[in-house]
Amino acid sequence: xxxxxxxxxxxxxxxxxxxxxxxxxxxxxxxxxxxxxxxxxxxxxxxxxxxxxxxxxxxxxxxxxxxxxxxxxxxxxxxxxxxxxxxxxxxxxxxxxxxxxxxxxxxxxxxxxxxxxxxxxxxxxxxxxxxxxxxxxxxxxxxxxxxxxxxxxxxxxxxxxxxxxxxxxxxxxxxxxxxxxxxxxxxxxxxxxxxxxxxxxxxxxxxxxxxxxxxxxxxxxxxxxxxxxxxxxxxxxxxxxxxxxxxxxxxxxxxxxxxxxxxxxxxxxxxxxxxxxxxxxxxxxxxxxxxxxxxxxxxxxxxxxxxxxxxxxxxxxxxxxxxxxxxxxxxxxxxxxxxxxxxxxxxxxxxxxxxxxxxxxxxxxxxxxxxxxxxxxxxxxxx
Amino acid sequence: xxxxxxxxxxxxxxxxxxxxxxxxxxxxxxxxxxxxxxxxxxxxxxxxxxxxxxxxxxxxxxxxxxxxxxxxxxxxxxxxxxxxxxxxxxxxxxxxxxxxxxxxxxxxxxxxxxxxxxxxxxxxxxxxxxxxxxxxxxxxxxxxxxxxxxxxxxxxxxxxxxxxxxxxxxxxxxxxxxxxxxxxxxxxxxxxxxxxxxxxxxxxxxxxxxxxxxxxxxxxxxxxxxxxxxxxxxxxxxxxxxxxxxxxxxxxxxxxxxxxxxxxxxxxxxxxxxxxxxxxxxx
Numbered sequence: 001x002x003x004x005x006x007x008x009x010x011x012x013x014x015x016x017x018x019x020x021x022x023x024x025x026x027x028x029x030x031x032x033x034x035x036x037x038x039x040x041x042x043x044x045x046x047x048x049x050x051x052x053x054x055x056x057x058x059x060x061x062x063x064x065x066x067x068x069x070x071x072x073x074x075x076x077x078x079x080x081x082x083x084x085x086x087x088x089x090x091x092x093x094x095x096x097x098x099x100x101x102x103x104x105x106x107x108x109x110x111x112x113x114x115x116x117x118x119x120x121x122x123x124x125x126x127x128x129x130x131x132x133x134x135x136x137x138x139x140x141x142x143x144x145x146x147x148x149x150x151x152x153x154x155x156x157x158x159x160x161x162x163x164x165x166x167x168x169x170x171x172x173x174x175x176x177x178x179x180x181x182x183x184x185x186x187x188x189x190x191x192x193x194x195x196x197x198x199x200x201x202x203x204x205x206x207x208x209x210x211x212x213x214x215x216x217x218x219x220x221x222x223x224x225x226x227x228x229x230x231x232x233x234x235x236x237x238x239x240x241x242x243x244x245x246x247x248x249x250x251x252x253x254x255x256x257x258x259x260x261x262x263x264x265x266x267x268x269x270x271x272x273x274x275x276x277x278x279x280x281x282x283x284x285x286x287x288x289x290x291x292x293x294x295x296x297x298x299x300x301x302x303x304x305x306x307x308x309x310x311x312x313x314x315x316x317x318x319x320x321x322x323x324x325x326x327x328x329x330x331x332x333x334x335x336x337x338x339x340x341x342x343x344x345x346x347x348x349x350x351x352x353x354x355x356x357x358x359x360x361x362x363x364x365x366x367x368x369x370x371x372x373x374x375x376x377x378x379x380x381x382x383x
Numbered sequence: 384x385x386x387x388x389x390x391x392x393x394x395x396x397x398x399x400x401x402x403x404x405x406x407x408x409x410x411x412x413x414x415x416x417x418x419x420x421x422x423x424x425x426x427x428x429x430x431x432x433x434x435x436x437x438x439x440x441x442x443x444x445x446x447x448x449x450x451x452x453x454x455x456x457x458x459x460x461x462x463x464x465x466x467x468x469x470x471x472x473x474x475x476x477x478x479x480x481x482x483x484x485x486x487x488x489x490x491x492x493x494x495x496x497x498x499x500x501x502x503x504x505x506x507x508x509x510x511x512x513x514x515x516x517x518x519x520x521x522x523x524x525x526x527x528x529x530x531x532x533x534x535x536x537x538x539x540x541x542x543x544x545x546x547x548x549x550x551x552x553x554x555x556x557x558x559x560x561x562x563x564x565x566x567x568x569x570x571x572x573x574x575x576x577x578x579x580x581x582x583x584x585x586x587x588x589x590x591x592x593x594x595x596x597x598x599x600x601x602x603x604x605x606x607x608x609x610x611x612x613x614x615x616x617x618x619x620x621x622x623x624x625x626x627x628x629x630x631x632x633x634x635x636x637x638x639x640x641x642x643x644x645x646x647x648x649x650x651x652x653x654x655x656x657x658x659x660x661x662x663x664x665x666x
Binding site for chain 1: 402431432433435437448451452453454455456457458461463464465466467468469470471472473475476493494496497650654657658
């Protein structure tokens with residue numbers, strides 16, 4: 001039978017699609033604090049969770065929201081929160097806890113610019129680097145940047161799956177434009193979704209070690225009440241879960257935790273390529289900026305200019321191999337971003353040897369297709 | 384009492400003794416408080432599989448790890464936030480927070496007042512030793528006046544927080560305080576708190592002998608604890624006016640108790656009622 005027949009066609013704004021996708025992905029706990037431009041995610045979760053037996057709570061602040069999400073996840077619930085730049089800053093310490101103690105969680109960040117309160121109702125891609133490096137110490141995180149409401153839905157489901165499978169926080173970096181954009185979405189039938197649940201500890205409790213990966217790299221989680229009586233801590237710990245400062249133990253544990261994403265890049269990497277094969281100028285753009293870039297590349301091609309688009313959906317870890325392949329024939333890489341230059345730093349690192357040109361906009365307006373097209377024209381005709 | 388029929392309480396049965404030697408300084412009151420808490424758990428026959436101890440950062444935060452149960456050692460000031468999520472996701476668990484005066488009243492103060500207001504079924508145990516012991520002895524919101532700490536070299540001039548008054552006015556439905564000298568009384572207070580359906584707050588007047596006591600010439604641990612005895616005013620014996628031989632500032636015993644809807648019950652009942660109403664309306 002045609003899968004499309006089972007899809008439900010709806011007009012949805014990105015923030016609502018995000019909430020509906022979370023519930024469809026099995027999210028049963030939401031703790032949050034109101035913040036523009038993400039608040040519709042909380043509002044939709046408040047409306048949806050009770051009818052599926054879930055819990056919604058508006059906490060006293062952003063820090064408490066993140067703490068409650070982690071407490072619920074440790075208890076066994078798929079859990080999520082949503083925020084924007086300033087709130088995302090406040091969540092960073094507990095996000096680091098989730099990284100170190102390997103607690104699955106999904107954080108929706110409908111971005112705005114900064115520094116500080118910035119422009120709460122204007123779009124910006126301000127938190128690309130905060131998502132990767134916002135918490136102290138060495139960090140491990142996945143960040144996804146959807147470019148349409150449909151993709152908000154599919155990537156939110158994917159965020160839960162990756163978080164559960166890899167025991168790592170997954171950040172959704174959504175542009176304000178996408179969060180508030182209303183588009184037609186074909187919501188997949190619930191039974192067609194592939195959902196992943198974390199592996200729960202099984203076997204004899206006396207032999208169980210909560211952070212022993214047992215040949216793999218992702219340990220099974222102890223479900224409170226199941227008899228494993230494990231210790232969970234933000235202190236650097238040994239396989240038994242208890243704090244350790246033994247250099248050999250610390251090195252071993254840190255290597256596994258910080259390295260685990262590298263072993264699963266096939267699951268994590270997600271990107272789109274448009275006309276990259278022979279592209280002289282490759283545009284690397286994400287989120288709503290990629291929509292402008294796509295149009296610009298199409299226009300450039302119509303004029304016979306060899307432009308291409310590489311659109312990472314997974315921003316962290318960056319799909320570096322795919323970008324290297326996409327730049328095989330590029331003499332210049334153009335990175336348009338709604339910030340003063342963030343992802344371009346990663347692109348420069350990956351494309352060492354190829355000039356990386358920036359196109360930044362920090363005035364609270366999206367980058368237009370014309371702006372990107374003009375830059376492509378300049379870069380190609382300059383040759 | 385029926386308690387006499389129970390097997391005798393042996394603290395080692397409840398501890399991860401393979402983690403010994405433990406972390407606490409000689410004379411620290413936190414171990415006595417932990418003993419009283421586990422004694423209460425024993426008498427209430429709470430399953431260690433179904434108990435979750437959530438602790439923050441500081442000396443208090445390190446006590447939970449020694450208990451053979453589900454233990455969460457979380458970020459500084461946030462154990463009540465983690466516990467709120469845990470309890471809402473898992474109402475079947477008995478969730479107890481162990482926190483300190485700095486963890487609970489300073490960095491975590493916002494979480495405390497809102498946890499009290501919500502009245503979720505969590506027991507919050509605040510071990511008050513009047514000082515940031517882990518970081519070397521800095522002033523805390525409960526440091527007594529004129530006491531010396533590393534950040535009050537001229538003596539503390541700041542007003543002292545009364546955690547129990549704060550918890551009571553914020554809505555905690557059971558509030559109590561006890562000193563470690565009266566371990567059976569402390570155990571009974573813990574029993575009342577653990578048996579209470581709602582948010583219970585217990586402040587334990589603990590002692591930091593090594594850092595705070597030494598800095599302020601308060602003597603060794605027994606001397607510190609005896610001094611605490613002279614500074615309390617057990618509510619069960621009447622107020623200070625009637626008991627002039629007990630002139631202390633700190634009221635002890637159960638200081639506030641009220642029957643209020645428990646947050647989780649209220650949440651679930653509210654939803655059930657609204658959903659029923661919606662169905663009726665649709666029909």
